[in-house]
Amino acid sequence: MDYSAQDLGPLFAPRSIAIVGVPRKDYRFGGLSYLMRLEECGFPGRLYPINPKASEIRGRPCYPDLDSLPEVPDLAIVCIPAASVPRLLEDCGRIGVRYIHILSSGFGETGTDEGRRLENEVSRLADRYGLLVVGPNCMGPYCPEAGLTAWGAIPGLPGPLGIISQSGGITQRLTEYACSLGLGTARAVSFGNGTVLSAPDYLQYMASEERVNAVAMYLEGVADARRFLAEAREACLQKPVILWKGGESEAGSRTAASHTGSLAGNKSTWKAFTRQTGIIRVRTLDEWLDAALAFCFLPRGMGRRVFLVGGGGGNSVAHADTCIREGLQMAALSEQTLGWLEENVPVVGSIPGNPLDAWRTFLDAEYLQGLLEAAFADPAVDLVMVDRLIPRKAYHMPHMPDPTPALIRFLSDRSASKPVIFTVDSEGGDPELAAAGAELRALFGRAGIAVYPSVERAARALARRDRYYRWRAGVGG
Amino acid sequence: MDYSAQDLGPLFAPRSIAIVGVPRKDYRFGGLSYLMRLEECGFPGRLYPINPKASEIRGRPCYPDLDSLPEVPDLAIVCIPAASVPRLLEDCGRIGVRYIHILSSGFGETGTDEGRRLENEVSRLADRYGLLVVGPNCMGPYCPEAGLTAWGAIPGLPGPLGIISQSGGITQRLTEYACSLGLGTARAVSFGNGTVLSAPDYLQYMASEERVNAVAMYLEGVADARRFLAEAREACLQKPVILWKGGESEAGSRTAASHTGSLAGNKSTWKAFTRQTGIIRVRTLDEWLDAALAFCFLPRGMGRRVFLVGGGGGNSVAHADTCIREGLQMAALSEQTLGWLEENVPVVGSIPGNPLDAWRTFLDAEYLQGLLEAAFADPAVDLVMVDRLIPRKAYHMPHMPDPTPALIRFLSDRSASKPVIFTVDSEGGDPELAAAGAELRALFGRAGIAVYPSVERAARALARRDRYYRWRAGVGG
Numbered sequence: 002m003d004y005s006a007q008d009l010g011p012l013f014a015p016r017s018i019a020i021v022g023v024p025r026k027d028y029r030f031g032g033l034s035y036l037m038r039l040e041e042c043g044f045p046g047r048l049y050p051i052n053p054k055a056s057e058i059r060g061r062p063c064y065p066d067l068d069s070l071p072e073v074p075d076l077a078i079v080c081i082p083a084a085s086v087p088r089l090l091e092d093c094g095r096i097g098v099r100y101i102h103i104l105s106s107g108f109g110e111t112g113t114d115e116g117r118r119l120e121n122e123v124s125r126l127a128d129r130y131g132l133l134v135v136g137p138n139c140m141g142p143y144c145p146e147a148g149l150t151a152w153g154a155i156p157g158l159p160g161p162l163g164i165i166s167q168s169g170g171i172t173q174r175l176t177e178y179a180c181s182l183g184l185g186t187a188r189a190v191s192f193g194n195g196t197v198l199s200a201p202d203y204l205q206y207m208a209s210e211e212r213v214n215a216v217a218m219y220l221e222g223v224a225d226a227r228r229f230l231a232e233a234r235e236a237c238l239q240k241p242v243i244l245w246k247g248g249e250s251e252a253g254s255r256t257a258a259s260h261t262g263s264l265a266g267n268k269s270t271w272k273a274f275t276r277q278t279g280i281i282r283v284r285t286l287d288e289w290l291d292a293a294l295a296f297c298f299l300p301r302g303m304g305r306r307v308f309l310v311g312g313g314g315g316n317s318v319a320h321a322d323t324c325i326r327e328g329l330q331m332a333a334l335s336e337q338t339l340g341w342l343e344e345n346v347p348v349v350g351s352i353p354g355n356p357l358d359a360w361r362t363f364l365d366a367e368y369l370q371g372l373l374e375a376a377f378a379d380p381a382v383d384l385v386m387v388d389r390l391i392p393r394k395a396y397h398m399p400h401m402p403d404p405t406p407a408l409i410r411f412l413s414d415r416s417a418s419k420p421v422i423f424t425v426d427s428e429g430g431d432p433e434l435a436a437a438g439a440e441l442r443a444l445f446g447r448a449g450i451a452v453y454p455s456v457e458r459a460a461r462a463l464a465r466r467d468r469y470y471r472w473r474a475g476v477g478g
Numbered sequence: 479m480d481y482s483a484q485d486l487g488p489l490f491a492p493r494s495i496a497i498v499g500v501p502r503k504d505y506r507f508g509g510l511s512y513l514m515r516l517e518e519c520g521f522p523g524r525l526y527p528i529n530p531k532a533s534e535i536r537g538r539p540c541y542p543d544l545d546s547l548p549e550v551p552d553l554a555i556v557c558i559p560a561a562s563v564p565r566l567l568e569d570c571g572r573i574g575v576r577y578i579h580i581l582s583s584g585f586g587e588t589g590t591d592e593g594r595r596l597e598n599e600v601s602r603l604a605d606r607y608g609l610l611v612v613g614p615n616c617m618g619p620y621c622p623e624a625g626l627t628a629w630g631a632i633p634g635l636p637g638p639l640g641i642i643s644q645s646g647g648i649t650q651r652l653t654e655y656a657c658s659l660g661l662g663t664a665r666a667v668s669f670g671n672g673t674v675l676s677a678p679d680y681l682q683y684m685a686s687e688e689r690v691n692a693v694a695m696y697l698e699g700v701a702d703a704r705r706f707l708a709e710a711r712e713a714c715l716q717k718p719v720i721l722w723k724g725g726e727s728e729a730g731s732r733t734a735a736s737h738t739g740s741l742a743g744n745k746s747t748w749k750a751f752t753r754q755t756g757i758i759r760v761r762t763l764d765e766w767l768d769a770a771l772a773f774c775f776l777p778r779g780m781g782r783r784v785f786l787v788g789g790g791g792g793n794s795v796a797h798a799d800t801c802i803r804e805g806l807q808m809a810a811l812s813e814q815t816l817g818w819l820e821e822n823v824p825v826v827g828s829i830p831g832n833p834l835d836a837w838r839t840f841l842d843a844e845y846l847q848g849l850l851e852a853a854f855a856d857p858a859v860d861l862v863m864v865d866r867l868i869p870r871k872a873y874h875m876p877h878m879p880d881p882t883p884a885l886i887r888f889l890s891d892r893s894a895s896k897p898v899i900f901t902v903d904s905e906g907g908d909p910e911l912a913a914a915g916a917e918l919r920a921l922f923g924r925a926g927i928a929v930y931p932s933v934e935r936a937a938r939a940l941a942r943r944d945r946y947y948r949w950r951a952g953v954g955g
Contacts, residue, residue: 083826107826110791168792181908221795247795250802252833259829260791285800285934286903314737315645318698318724323762325727349560349584352736356729426763431658432916439912457762 015075032080083107094130102141109262139193140169160185163213182446222263237279304383311388328464366404492552509557560584571607579618586739616670617646637662640690659923685713699740714756781860788865805941843881
């Protein structure tokens, strides 16, 4: 059964939710934690806990079953043991609950006959009643705009990111991570085994949903490869789709089978798939977020000629090496820009060039702004990358001035005519430096400025952005 | 002129230091900051600031020149303009100061005729008087054991790491980073242009210095390639040498010329060099530290069959992929270990295997200890990697118990019969999580336990360790 993209919209904006299987006490992940999180996060609709052994939970009436509810809920979140799920789906079908998220595990992913039989039942019942089932074995839909944030970033931040994932844990991390950098999520779905609704359905939906500017996917396997290829090709023409494919290694693939019952497919098939679509492949959580940030925060369009601004001779050498290795090019600065450098950068202790080693950029906002103006006017520069290690912290110079607020004002007012990307490298075990670095990144991120924890990660993400738009230009997308 | 390794020992343990060129006020990096840092860090020897225009600086008598000092200092730190350096070297030669660190820039690296002339003068005078000159254009020697910590980690931590670097900024970062993870430094030298003493000299010294267990090098170029190759080959047979070569790209190489006047050499030459020695190549500051940590904190010997312990299905899939990609192997667990898993890990919601997805390992120290005992007894396991995301923070579960202290006690008592490596992935913009992650890593690090901020970085470092000891076994080292 295929589902049209329109069908999936209401999944992310239910007005009423039944949570089936809410224990009175159990703070592990499950029915009660879903109820608590939806309360805490201010879900604006009606919440109905279901537990035949309780009349009240957390001061809220509790119902013995779906039939007892005062209305047919838009969404049922199913948190009961796998063996009881088929009967529950019968109930849903009978009373007309259309959207169902099965959180419960214990299906095909266990590798047991009983698990497989139960999963087939889910499939059969969904077909019979036209149920739109997310899962089983997953964390389900997430949508901050609708207050549907039973997991994921707190507080949820609406934004341009779409997420399709077979792993709830990984998706939770991505939403958290993105949120704290000011990158909000439009729609996310953790769909586990993908027994009924699966990757192509969600991808088709995200491609057509205009709130979504870029799609981040984590997949372990795809049942209908032909349809997925078609949907992916179509989606990539609409917007960037970033794919993290789990289970590339034999051990990973074996684990994927136990995690979501997925057949991971072989590496070369996925390589061919990448070539046939404009999909952007990443390999870790960091790369996933980094690419999403580049696509959501920077304007559309290719561009890889970077002007690298920072301080420290060794840093400059290393950062240039890194940018080239990751696929960027060092911009050959114009006469005008070189003139600015000649006038404003001393030869002793600094290196006037690209990369630019000028310690003063760390201290003097006006100076850096003058430099940025020169870079904006330089036709050879596509991107400006500004390194922001924190000298006050990293080099124990607390008296040094902090140009950040002035800089953020400048960039926000100017709504930068060229992408300016910051790197705040605060690595190291020192908790104070780590926190200061994270805070500084959050400051830039919340102002809508792309920021990365290292030049390497920034360069990798920027090169991916360039390659995608280059591909699109090539296929006329 | 060659220097024997013995000659360099005293450079790192001077009993008296003249700082030549200490302004009364100037908080930029230079003579005054050196004096202040040496005071703050409790340098146990005598300090002599030199400035002809001051009689006292910071309550300390100030001298007009070297001749006026009450003794011949063991080390002179030279912070005066480049043009005045030759005359100062004449003074050193005349009165018998043997060890000289020239901090001043403005030599060959400026690319000017005058700069080159001055650098030739340094070379000529060193030769004439037998001066052991570090630099110019560098931060000089660093040795926490001797209280010689005018830059680098505060407070300095003595330890097994040796560092040889053409970049002061990068070296400062490495010492800081290592220190906060409990990895101390035996000897470090930032040597800039390397006009007199250069990479082969320092490498020969570090190889013979028994306090140094592993050497981390950052180089931009090597003047005497033949001698360097010989020293590197010899050093690698003694101890691991980790090389970060700056200036691989054209832009990086051009910047290296302006930074330290180095000729970066071409990529294929350096590749051949790597093959001809057992040198370990890294590409970023993180990789540099990560490798150093693996070599200093883990016992000697190869081993790449890893048992990966963590929680989360998606994480397990991804982490297995990462380990394989980086060059490790997943250990094929013995019947006994599999038996332990079968008895102790539920099938629903967990994945009993390698990787192991068992949420309980995050909460229950005793449970994890049982598992580690099983792994220690398993002949198929070389390494155990334990993932420690912080559920209390990352998943907003503050009531979850923290098994860390018990775990550290267990590992310290047991002085782990096999390497146990922790990963604490606290990435994300959230300052609180970043700080908590850094704190947790510091906790492990200070207990002498190797800890990394991601599985990717741990796996890469462990694979490098394995390859080095495999090489050594191959050459009979």
